[in-house]
Amino acid sequence: MAQRTTDDVEQIARQYPEKIATEGDFDLHEELLAEDYVEHGPFGEDIRGQEADAKAMREFLNAFEGFEATVEDAVTQGDTVAMRVTLRGTHEGPFRGIEPTGNSIEVRNMVFTRVEDGKIAERWLQLDTLGLMEQLGAVEPLGE
Template sequence: MTTTAEENKRIARRIPEEILTEGKLELIEELFAEDAVDQAPLGKDTGWDEIRAGMETMRAAFPDMNATVEDAVSEGDTVAMRITLRGTHEGEFMGREPTGKPIEVGSMIFTRIEDGKIVERWAQPDTLGLFQQLGIVAPPTEQGGAEHSS
């Protein structure tokens, strides 16, 4: 079964809109191939159990997560999406205790679909921006000329 570009966009959008935002983790088996690979800067998850665990971790750290699809483009078997993630850090994340801080992070997601199932997914969030918002990494200081006293 070959899917159209519009069908592929609909499938790809369900991850941020239904799984991340609405918490419908039971959709993983419906949307992903059993041996699918989900890759992100913090690691690679292979298969339904690992993908579910990765999404559970994000939802536990940011239980009010909202993922907005800003743009989606589909060509061939691949869908490219620009999304914005918003939420509040209310659970442990990367060994860090909750800060209660709100986050807003842009992300690029590329999803490859075969026979109506997601087989590969690459997420490229603004990890540095996320770390700065959570206080894991200090934001850059203002750049400019050094002040000299004469």
């Protein structure tokens, strides 16, 4: 198998936010994610496997109408891509026990993606959870 370039690795990593999250292309799960894929989520739990990830992402997309994940920056070193991603959408469905608010969100997210054998093996998400909860009205904004 030919050695993958950093451009190849970045292209693979970007497909998750750009194709699966933004476009809702769940047909890519099997092609894009390793069978033993693990997502280290921003709420302290790990999601393991393609099916579990698809279920979690569908639930998230059902909560946020018009969701989009915009990759602002990406840096690749070896098999790992660090991405700064802006998340946008409108809270139209239940999310983590919070009933729909109709609020628009715009949240920063850092994603580290490890690619192995041409597939995403692992992702670490560092979401601005406080900012998200403030925008949903679940917590009072700090400093006001």
